[in-house]
Amino acid sequence: GQNIDQPTEMTATEGAIVQINCTYQTSGFNGLFWYQQHAGEAPTFLSYNVLDGLEEKGRFSSFLSRSKGYSYLLLKELQMKDSASYLCAVRSLPNFGNEKLTFGTGTRLTIIP
Amino acid sequence: DAGVTQSPTHLIKTRGQHVTLRCSPISGHKSVSWYQQVLGQGPQFIFQYYEKEERGRGNFPDRFSARQFPNYSSELNVNALLLGDSALYLCASRTKLAGPNTGELFFGEGSRLTVL
Numbered sequence: 001g002q003n004i005d006q007p008t009e010m011t012a013t014e015g016a017i018v019q020i021n022c023t024y025q026t027s028g029f030n031g032l033f034w035y036q037q038h039a040g041e042a043p044t045f046l047s048y049n050v051l052d053g054l055e056e057k058g059r060f061s062s063f064l065s066r067s068k069g070y071s072y073l074l075l076k077e078l079q080m081k082d083s084a085s086y087l088c089a090v091r092s093l094p095n096f097g098n099e100k101l102t103f104g105t106g107t108r109l110t111i112i113p
Numbered sequence: 114d115a116g117v118t119q120s121p122t123h124l125i126k127t128r129g130q131h132v133t134l135r136c137s138p139i140s141g142h143k144s145v146s147w148y149q150q151v152l153g154q155g156p157q158f159i160f161q162y163y164e165k166e167e168r169g170r171g172n173f174p175d176r177f178s179a180r181q182f183p184n185y186s187s188e189l190n191v192n193a194l195l196l197g198d199s200a201l202y203l204c205a206s207r208t209k210l211a212g213p214n215t216g217e218l219f220f221g222e223g224s225r226l227t228v229l
Contacts, residue, residue: 004155033218042117042203042220043156087155099146100169101218103155 002026004104006088011110012078020073020107022088033101034062034073035087043087046073075109083111115140117221119204125227126194134189134224138206144168145187146218147179148203156203162187191226199228 003025012018024032031050035043049055049064049071061074073086085106092100118137126132138145144163148156161169162181181187185206191198201223 035220042222044220045217048217089155099144099161100158100171101146101148101156102158103148105153105155 002090002092002102004088004090004102006086006104006107008105009108009110011112012075014078014080014111014113016078017074017076018078018109020075020086020088020109022071022073022104024069024071024088024090024104026069026090026092026102028092029066029090031091032062032064032071033087033089033091034060034071035089035103037085037087037106039084046086078111080111080113083109085109117142117204117206117219119202119221119224121224122222123225123227125229127229128194128196130194130228131190131192132194132226134191134202134204134226136187136189136204136206136221138185138187138204139219142206142208142219143185144207145181145185146205147187147189148205148220149173150201150203150223152200159189194228196228199226201225 006022033048034046037043047062054063059076064071085108087106088104089101120135146161147159150156158171159173160179165181176192179189203223204221205218207218
């Protein structure tokens with residue numbers, strides 16, 4: 001089976017930095033995704049890691065350690081619009097072409113002035 | 114360019130009824146997946162279709178079924194609705210089947226189903 005854990009809620013201050021952690025246990029690992037979802041809207045893609053290390057994209061960075069089953073999403077220079085849920089998802093490929101994303105419950109991030 | 118479009122955006126049904134949800138992928142995308150998102154939870158995988166064939170199925174009862182048409186659009190059908198089926202149903206598309214270098218899955222805005 002697959003299990004993904006991430007904190008339920010976090011609060012951070014505008015202009016600051018926040019790190020959202022995600023731990024996972026899965027078989028057939030083939031990549032980890034971070035999505036942002038504002039209330040009532042569709043998830044939007046933020047990052048994708050398949051190899052160990054840090055991927056940086058503007059104010060957002062994502063880190064993966066496959067041996068530890070661990071990832072984090074780092075958000076810098078926080079803005080009020082960053083208030084949203086952040087979903088960690090692991091992709092498994094039990095058979096070629098059969099894709100499945102397993103999502104965590106999401107971390108609801110609230111940015112305060 | 115149009116993104117993934119879903120219809121209807123909102124609908125209300127009663128227990129025991131049937132519902133059909135529709136999805137049009139991004140132009141050129143051949144793979145469509147369906148996810149169920151219950152309030153306060155992450156999306157849960159229901160189905161994946163590619164070239165009109167089912168390529169993956171999540172842990173959902175047989176009341177859930179889907180199909181993909183020659184134009185790559187897709188329908189999700191749910192029979193004998195239960196209160197617990199109330200959720201946001203998300204459709205997602207990508208250009209091709211997953212592989213080691215593929216990444217982004219594009220989601221539609223979803224169809225919010227309420228079962229009374």
